[in-house]
Amino acid sequence: MNIFNAINLKLIKGPLLNPLRYLLCFLHTRSLSPHKEEPTNWNTTHVFVLQNPVLFLLEQCKSLSQLKQIQSQMTITGLISHGFAPSRLIAFCAISESKNLDYCTKILFNVQNPNSFSWNVAIRGFLETGKMREAVDLYKQMLRNGGTRPDNFTYPLLFKVCASLGLRFLGYEIFGHVLKLGFDVDMYVHNAVIHVFVSCGDLGLACNVFDESCVRNLVSWNSLINGFVRSGFPREAIRLFRDMQLERVEPDEVTMIGMVSACAQLEDLNLGREIHWYISESGLTLTVPLANALMDMYVKCGKLEAAEEIFDSMVNKTVVSCTTMIVGYAKFGFLDIARKIFDDLPEKYVVPWNAIIGGYVQAKRSKEALALFHEMQATGIKPDAVTTVHCLSACSQLGALDDGIWIHRFIEKENFNLNVVLGTALVDMYAKCGNIAKALQVFHEMPERNSLTYTAIIGGLALHGKALDAISYFSEMIGVGLMPDEITFLGILSACCHGGLVDEGRKYFAQMSSIFRLSPKLKHYSCMVDLLGRSGLLEEAEQLIRSMPMAADVVVWGALFFACRLHGNVSIGERAAMKLLELDPQDSGIYVLLANMYRDSNMWEEAGKVRKMMEERGVEKTPGCSSIEVNGLLYEFIVRDKSHPELEQIYDCLVSVN
Structure with a gap:
């Protein structure tokens, strides 16, 4: 039976x-x-x-x-x-x-x-x-x-649903039921209400519920503090923590994770150290999540040694712990250590893969980043949107259009949401890899654009010599209420430079400080010097350099020097070249170009002196290097390099071209 x-x-x-x-x-x-x-x-x-x-x-x-x-x-x-x-x-x-x-x-x-x-x-x-x-x-x-x-146990469940799905207006309706039935005085319902409004981004209403309630506990404070942190308002979170201390509410691990994350967002090392000291002195257990938050804070605040000390003392290191340190080591250029931590991981999820790939991209080692991307796929780990953004950045650095197109097709195949970050990365990749038409197509297909998207398309149009189009998109950007930043102005000034639009360049350069309260940096001055110099306004360009609030670098003086060569102005060109040699006496290119400028002006004796100076200082001409992508593979060529297996065919092709 x-x-x-x-x-x-x-x-x-x-x-x-x-x-x-x-x-x-x-x-x-x-x-x-x-x-x-x-x-x-x-x-x-x-x-x-x-x-x-x-x-x-x-x-x-x-x-x-x-x-x-x-x-x-x-x-x-x-x-x-x-x-x-x-x-x-x-x-x-x-x-x-x-x-x-x-x-x-x-x-x-x-x-x-x-x-x-x-x-x-x-x-x-x-x-x-x-x-x-x-x-x-x-x-x-x-x-x-x-x-x-319904009773007081019903509503925390419903608010959790609203928080998970971001159902803001449904949350309002259910909150109305709560008020009608009088359950707002229940502690769990009260905390759930704060949680749902915080999760839906309505921090003002969450604060009103919090301030007007007579029932609140540590969970209430934690919900609000962490809500401000997640929404990108770290200063408000810190203020709440100070108020919490005044009310003598003892914090717990969740509170301190929120505070440490706030310090990370602010990149405030002193406050971060103060919070770390508070954790130690108050006897709170340094749990793995709290240790991870501290490591992340120290990495973002530029104190890798402190993060390393916590990491080395951890008995139970998680994937999050290792990923945090991979990001930290990569950020400070220790890619070999980052790679060792990554390789030693017993299980590699998409997040650590993203961390190591992003580290190589940040270090301008994009070929290795793309190699890691292919290795990631070979191991069966499915890339996500973050992976593709990193790889698109790598393609932008290399000019690897074929790889970029493949990644774009992968994005479409996986039905990734073309959000602002991913869309902007695609626009930037196509623009820098030479396909400005496709960059514009992606730009117009994006459901939402921000200032970075406009900056990418403006810079791309400038790169392709479409100055008037770049100016048009800049005007559109201002018209829709988006604020340009320093990179946007670099793009628009570059566009003016490529288009020879001197008056427009002067106007936008002046607007940086007069309208948008942005202080021009060296690169902006370099663009203006280049614009003025190409247009033959060499005296104005030199005067602009003299009026700079900071010392000119090799890029600024180089822009003036090349313009002087173009227009045959030896006197200003000499002064620019001498400044360049002061800044970098081992740059062989300056000696060669200066000697050539003298020869072009039939100043043979001066040209000889430059060559002799170059020999006395032991400066040798640096061989040129170029790269090309063929069938998705990148090839590098250096002057007098004979290492390529198809060397003879390449030289035969060059002879036929000449």
Whole structure:
């Protein structure tokens, strides 16, 4: 006989307790909180369970057929008509390892007057299975049912759904229900309300709920503090922490993770050290998540040694710990150490792959970054949007159009959302790899653009000599209310330079400080000197250099020197060349170009002196280097380099071209 049929039915007939008390028998109230979930406590030693062994068998249930046998026994004995038994049946269908949500709702809809716990546990079952919208639909059914009123355990679950899906307006509606029923004074409901508004980005309303409430605890403070941090308002988070201290609320690990993250966003090393000291002095346990946050803060604040010290002292290093240090070592140029940590990882998820690839891109070692990208695919790790952004940046650096096109096709195949970051990376890649038409196409296909997107297309148009188009997009950018930054002005000044638009260049250069409150940097002065110099306004260009608030570098003097060569102005060219040789006496190119300038002006004696000076200083001419992409592969060529296996065919081709 089946064990489920072998129950002594006499034991089933026992006294029934108040159904409201049973709720506490097998679900801890904190398990319904959106902040902290604990394992379900079925409480199989409860007197009612002991008096009705069929309920105990639910925990042993492994299939739907077995669960139906238990339900049959409940129906035969009349146990199903009492509040506790069907509630426990629904709970097992909703949240046990043998859950079956379809059958859960069938029982729920066929039980007479199911209590609020039955509805709540069913909603929780859908929520924990990821069926968020179905959980909301169940709440609507509960309201339509009319016989059961939601309670203070219902709303934290619903707010968790709204927070997870970003359903801001639904959150407002449910909050209205909470106020109407008077559950806003419940601690868990209050914290869930703050959590949902913070998650949906409505920090103002979250603060109002927080400030006006008479019930708030550490969870309330943590929700608000971490909400400000996640939304990019670290100073407000720090202010809240100070207020929390004044109210003598003791922080915990979650509070300190928020504070450390705020310091990381601000890149405030002194405050970060103060928080670290506070953690040590207050006796808080340096858990792995908190240690990871501290390492991230020190890396972002430029203190790699402090992050390294925490990392080395950690007993249990996680993938997050290692990834943080990979980013840190790569940021400071220690790619070999970063690669060793990466290689030693037992399991490599997409995040550490992104970290190491991004590190190589940041270090301008893009060929190796793309090689890692191909290795990542070979190991079966699926790239995500962050991976593709890094790889598109690598293609931009190399001019690797074929690789960039392949990545674009991969993005389309995987249906990645063409958000601002990914779209801007595509625009930048196509522009820098020579396909400005495709860059413009992607630009116009993007559903949303920001200032970086406009900056990318303006710079690309400038690079391709389309000065008027670049100016048009700059005007459009200002027209839609986006603010240009220093890189945007670098692009627009470069466009003016390529187009020979002197008056426009002067105008935009002046607008940087007069309208947009941006201080021109060396690169902006270099563009202006280049623009003026190409147009033959050499005296104005030299005067601009003299008026600079900072010392001119080799790029600025170089722009003037090349312009002097172009226009044959030896006197200014000499002064520019001497400045260049002061800054970099080992640059062979300056000697050669200066000598050539003298020869062009028939100043043979001066040209000879330059050559002699070059020999006396032991300066040798640096061989030129170029690269080309063929069929997706990059090839580098150096003057007098004979290492390529197809050397003879290459030289034959060059001869035929000449």
